[in-house]
Amino acid sequence: MELSSPGSWTLLQGSLVFFVCAAIIALAGTRITRVVDQLADRTGIGEAAAGAVLLGASTSLGGSVLSVTAAWHGNAELAVSNALGGIAVQTFFLAVADMVYRRANLEHAAASVPNMMQNGLLICLLALILFAPHLPDVTFFGVHPVTPVLLGAYIYGIYLVRDASESPMWRPSITRDTRQDEPDDVTAMPPLLRLWIEFLALMLVLGIAGWMLEPAATVIADRANLSQTIVGVMLTAISTSIPELVTSIAAVRRGALTLAVSGIIGGNAFDTLFTAASDIAYRDGSIYHAMPEDSVFWAALTLLMSGVLMMGLIRRERHGIGQIGTESVVIMVLYLLGVVLLLAG
Template identity: 75%
Template structure:
């Protein structure tokens, strides 16, 4: 693994490297969303599936590389807080996207069975992570049993999501505000070879940025005295999640509402696997049992936010306070309150 010599970095140098990586992640992550949208149209897999699998995995790559690198270097708290803090902030970004979409509540307009199933999968995976520290601290080859369970549940969930798209057993009621994503004209879509080539290059850029971001974050922690949870939740998680904010707003503005919602929720479900792969990389035992009370708080808060989002997806309120759904209002308040509590604790 590439090793960065950060011992002699000043706080300014660490901050510049961190900021530069964040800009690279923003650019590459924003561009890859357009590529994924075109791949969904060219291959016919659909916006929801593309959002859950391709977009969720690709825009999360920098975050997973950062968490794995942190776990490998023994920084368990940073690895887990980056993973779980990213889920919280991306759920917050979904509420921001709802504010941007002024025609109706975003969850009403983008209602679909795959989006609801994705959110149910996310809640299940988060519950396993919250349960793990309360299970026996036993590992096999340094890996806790919850880790393969997370992978198995994720793969099974993706299988169910694809099945729901092919043969849905439930359909949302179509209203005048319901929007279905329309594919671009095929003549305007680049060839599959070009799309996949650009996708792979952008994935490599995002991975390299995540690899560089971890030592910069570690240096900032050492020089400022901030806790790993604060840096993970408020700095690394936010910086690696910026593409989700930019791309969800861009998708909303061009009418790709299902992609906007599924990209966030699908990315969040994929982000739970950060913890699983971090457990594999962490060689000092079960990473779940290295989770601090602050991190457990964020898992619980994120579960609450996702539960409220699920209620919103089922209820489908057309208009609420400020022309956004009640679930978006609640998520905004909960996330901001969580940040305040983290800073003053």
């Protein structure tokens, strides 16, 4: 197989590269969870901040590189659908993690101000993406004005999340099922420098795997005669989001519930920057105006799912249907409905 010439790959070759890269992303993403959890305790920044910034950004790196590479090659549909599809499936994964934690609903046990702030930030960023196509199709140096707004809103939002974590103006009611962030014994952990080196090395692996996924996904779309939206939502988004599923379940089993929730929501907020970065890489105008209707649909669906999650975090139902939160059930139904409509279309 000539990796230097993806255009000559067969469907089998493209599929092999795709699944190898997906496996690498899953393995590296699994390992990076433990490293981030230890960094949160070693540095004292807490699980919520570590989940939002370190875990969210690192586990999303593969998908980010894929979207930017696709945009650079002019594949706007794949770039945007991968970003928005990733947010949707990761929200779905949070509902799956709720099924794993049997003591109480995850929205109840992991209630925290930073998690709610992160979800509010995500809703605002998704709304900006949906708003952009209705603005004039103008760019400055090839970049639409919404892109710097997205970047600025994310940075300011993370500042608000950190401020809410350090000096919350209100706190959720503490119940016997509420699990708060309790640092582990740092004396039993590896040295801080070693943790940072391992963290950066794993991020590099995730980035390279994401870069290799893009040509493989394009080959699959072309050879199998599938739309780039289907490939982006059903293949690349799910494969690059495997770390979020694995890490959230691993964090739940470790008792790091705040990290599990903040890693998903923080990763979702970071994933909206895929679109901003893709707009910078896209050289044929505004990527927001190149979004197909299917991508707009997934942005709206993800916004709805995020709103349902926010209601669950506020409501804090202790036990729901089959020991799963009602909001988690609704999120799962919405995602599966979106998949059915996408495939049926």
